[in-house]
Amino acid sequence: MPEGHTLHRIARDLDAAFAGQAVRVSSPQGRFADGAALLDGGVLEEARAYGKHLFVEIGERILHVHLGLIGTFTIDEVAYTGERPVIGRVRCRIESEAHVADLRGPMRCEVITPEDETATVAKLGPDPLRDVSGDVAWTRISRSKKSVAALLMDQSVLAGVGNVYRCEVLFRAGIDPMTPGQRLGREQWEQVWADLRRLLPLGIATSRIVTLPEQVEEVEATLAKGDEVHLTERASFVYKRTGEPCLVCGNPVQASDVAGRTLYWCPVCQRA
Ligand SMILES: [Zn+2]
Incomplete structure (x- = not known):
């Protein structure tokens, strides 16, 4: 199961790849088609992790991801801009000219509001990667x-x-x-x-x-x-x-x- 360091790493890599850019968001697998449509075309402002939760701010909305036991979120640099193959069941894909990020097998993948994010974080204990005091x-x-x-x-x-x-x-x-x-x-x-x-x-x-x-x-x-x-x-x-x-x-x-x-x-x- 991915632990906190994995989510913080993903947040860092998503920021490095997409922060400040308008991104295409889709659901090749189809299960997140409605959510992806809400995010598509928005500017990815910031990705942040708190514990095992990942929050990706796109436009006015937040993509909330929990990988659960088997989920993965891979971020790759791509040299070409044409059709990019989909491998496996990709719940959510974020892409720009130069990068593709594919989310597979998450326990949660949903669009939430900033208030929902605050409420989710409020239920968590301190995160050693964020909080100085335990x-x-x-x-x-x-x-x-x-x-x-x-x-x-x-x-x-x-x-x-x-x-x-x-x-x-x-x-x-x-x-x-x-x-x-x-x-x-x-x-x-x-x-x-x-x-x-x-x-x-x-x-x-x-x-x-x-x-x-x-x-x-x-x-x-x-x-x-x-x-x-x-x-x-x-x-x-x-x-x-x-x-x-x-x-x-x-x-x-x-x-x-x-x-x-x-x-x-x-x-x-x-x-x-
Ligand atoms: Zn011993």
């Missing part, structure tokens, strides 16, 4: 009996964190995922928040979820030099490593279902 999330976590593993996935507590980041940041902080929110220490929370603020931008830069310390440092050093990052290796501490030895202690990584998604953790490194 205090609102802390207030909710520290009053809850639910496990911290469930709370981190709750978008009304924290916006943008999905399963991979939840597993990996809890491992990095050495926190038992089953700890009830109200038993979590304030310093532990601050550590998790700061870690998300550090790791999510690396996700935007690399289009990958980077959590191993050596990879984190390598990516940070590359970005500090202003160079492009090319990471080919996918690696994680615990995510999707059930039964494999923990990279720190060597004990088998465990898996179980929490908040509808498989939680991965090390019962030795992550204790209450």
Whole structure:
């Protein structure tokens, strides 16, 4: 499932491709034909992400997208202006002279008003990619009996964190995922928040979820030099490593279902 960094990356790429230009909007698949007609010909003012929600301001209206589990939004540069082939079921296509963006398989694709956008964002917890302070999330976590593993996935507590980041940041902080929110220490929370603020931008830069310390440092050093990052290796501490030895202690990584998604953790490194 796309996590917050993916949506922020898409917003950045849509802006780079289309901001300030009148765009053609269509629905090659047909399911979004009415919505596309409302947006077609408008100027794409800005694309912005909040958590896992994407808002694309076109003319007076907003295109609201949630990718859900399988959605993708690809933005490509095109050298030709003639007929552009449609591959797969494209719900919504945004195009200009030089770019084509295709949205496939979203959970939501709808035209909304600025007021609707405000209302949607108001229901979300703080987004580590936007908000400096995570205090609102802390207030909710520290009053809850639910496990911290469930709370981190709750978008009304924290916006943008999905399963991979939840597993990996809890491992990095050495926190038992089953700890009830109200038993979590304030310093532990601050550590998790700061870690998300550090790791999510690396996700935007690399289009990958980077959590191993050596990879984190390598990516940070590359970005500090202003160079492009090319990471080919996918690696994680615990995510999707059930039964494999923990990279720190060597004990088998465990898996179980929490908040509808498989939680991965090390019962030795992550204790209450
Ligand atoms: Zn371990």
